[in-house]
Amino acid sequence: MFDKYCVTCHNTRIKTAGLALDVLDLERVSEHADVWEKVVRKLRTGAMPPVGRPRPDKALSDSAASWLEVSLDRAALEHPNAGRPTLHRLNRVEYRNAIRDMFALEIDPASLLPADSAAYGFDNNADALSLSAVLAERYLGAAVKISQMALGHVRGSQSPETVFVPTDRNQGTRVSEDLPWGSRGGLAIRFDFPVDGEYLFQLRLKESGADGGIMGLTAEPQQLDVSLDQARVWTTIVGGPDMAKERGDERTKRVLEALQFRVPVKAGSHLVQTYFVQKTSAFVEDLFDPYLRRDPYRARGVRIGGT
Structure with a gap:
């Protein structure tokens, strides 16, 4: 069938559509499986032979397509193509x-x-x-x-390393599983200390506004803690009425000095945590007295019952 209806156009001399079937071996369809897959699709859809050319009857065309499908399936089972293996690098x-x-x-x-x-x-x-x-x-x-x-080689120089907190990170709640309960904001990082020694830490609070305001400095004092491997090594109070009112370079300088400290650390990798201590939202008792209704039958001077 192929010699009569297909090879007349698809041969090495004419090579219609860039296809030459006369050089392909039907006994080894697996060697050109992609070509024979296209032939099967053309036969099943009735696209080939084209209109105006001699065509086999449907039974013969279906029989040829079925034979090709069985041959291709058998070859695929005997020599499966697992595809291209992808190099799986570690994330x-x-x-x-x-x-x-x-x-x-x-x-x-x-x-x-x-x-x-x-x-x-x-x-x-x-x-x-x-x-x-x-x-x-x-x-x-x-x-x-x-x-x-x-x-265990000593690495790097005496130059400081800076770690930034994302500006869009919520500073009102606990933000990391590596931070303790009862904390708010801050960050927790793993840092490699190259040698035993005393290390200088400098904390900075985000500046905001044209007037040089500093986030975290409010009229209400806030406790700021620093821990090393979940053990507190330094604490201070920031904010308060006096500090919240100040502005300018002098205030910034004083805040930076207040947030600078030294801690002896053993060489190796340590978990460094810095955070504000979350305060309770409960009301303080002596701020105001709750309203107590003294007369259960009167409210705002309106008589509820009686004559």
Whole structure:
């Protein structure tokens, strides 16, 4: 059938539509499965042979298509094509867990690697986790730092490192599982201290407004705590009537000095937590006396009962 109705147009001499069937072996359809799949579709839809050309009857056309389908299915079962294997790189969370399991080191992957791409709501989908040259360089840089940590080498210089809190983070409630209950705002990070020593900490509060106001400085004093591995190492009171009224560079300088302190720390990775202490919303008793109705039958001078 193929020689009579197909090869007359689809041969190496004419090569209609860029297809030559006379050089293909019907005994080994798996070698050109993509071509024979197209032939099956054309036969099943009646698109080939085209109108105006000699055509086989429907029974013969269906028989040829069925034979090709069976041959293709058999070849697929004997030699399954599993597709292209995708290189599954570790995402940031998996990378952190692998480092923890291998070296017993806690690292902050967000400070070493960019955020992972997500697909269908998952950030561990291999097809979405591409590896560009820039990202490979970041992973190599992270490996250098982690290997230095594992070997105990002193790293870096005396220059300070700054950690920023997102400006849109809610400062009115507990914002992280790594922060204690009863806290509000702040942040918790894993930081690698290279050597035993006394470290200088400097906290800054966000400035807002053209008048140089500082968020967190209100007429009501607020307790600000700093903890290391869930043990409080420093606390202070910020705000209050006097500090809330001040403005200008002198006030900023005084606030910075008040939020600077030194703490002795052992070398290694530690959880650093800084946060405000959440105050109760209960009313203070002596602020005002509650209204007590003295006459159950009178309200605002209106008589409810009687004559």
